[in-house]
Amino acid sequence: xxxxxxxxxxxxxxxxxxxxxxxxxxxxxxxxxxxxxxxxxxxxxxxxxxxxxxxxxxxxxxxxxxxxxxxxxxxxxxxxxxxxxxxxxxxxxxxx
Numbered sequence: 001x002x003x004x005x006x007x008x009x010x011x012x013x014x015x016x017x018x019x020x021x022x023x024x025x026x027x028x029x030x031x032x033x034x035x036x037x038x039x040x041x042x043x044x045x046x047x048x049x050x051x052x053x054x055x056x057x058x059x060x061x062x063x064x065x066x067x068x069x070x071x072x073x074x075x076x077x078x079x080x081x082x083x084x085x086x087x088x089x090x091x092x093x094x095x096x
Contacts, residue, residue, distance in 0.1 A: 002072065004034040008041060016042040020061065023068035035065035036074035038081075059084050 003026045007016050026033045037043070043057035044050060055077055062073050062081060066088045075081040 001031045002034050003029055003031045004036065007035065007037055013042045013045055016040065020064060020068065023065060023070060027069040032071035033069055034072040034074060035062065035070035037061045037065060038073075038075040038077065055080060063088060 005019050005023070005026060007019065011019065020035075020037070023033060023035065038058050039051045039054045040058075041051075043054045043061060047054070047057050049057075058075070058077065059080055062070075062075070062084050065073065066085065073081055073085070
């Protein structure tokens with residue numbers, strides 16, 4: 001079982017940001033948590049850009065999702081997401 005809180009589905013932008021801020025609550029279930037933030041309207045509406053221009057915002061929110069407990073990222077831009085995950089893992093290494 002994977003917990004997918006459903007970013008964007010019948011939620012306002014404010015509700016999506018609140019969900020992201022409280023993503024760690026889902027860790028209490030013991031199941032992996034999926035964050036599907038890629039190109040969501042919460043990004044492009046907030047930044048007043050198009051979905052095609054939302055890569056930078058997606059990467060920023062993916063990093064927040066990882067910091068708040070996401071185990072899995074659902075993305076459109078795989079290469080960029082892998083780079084973000086690698087940087088996040090490096091940041092979390094205890095031997096640096």
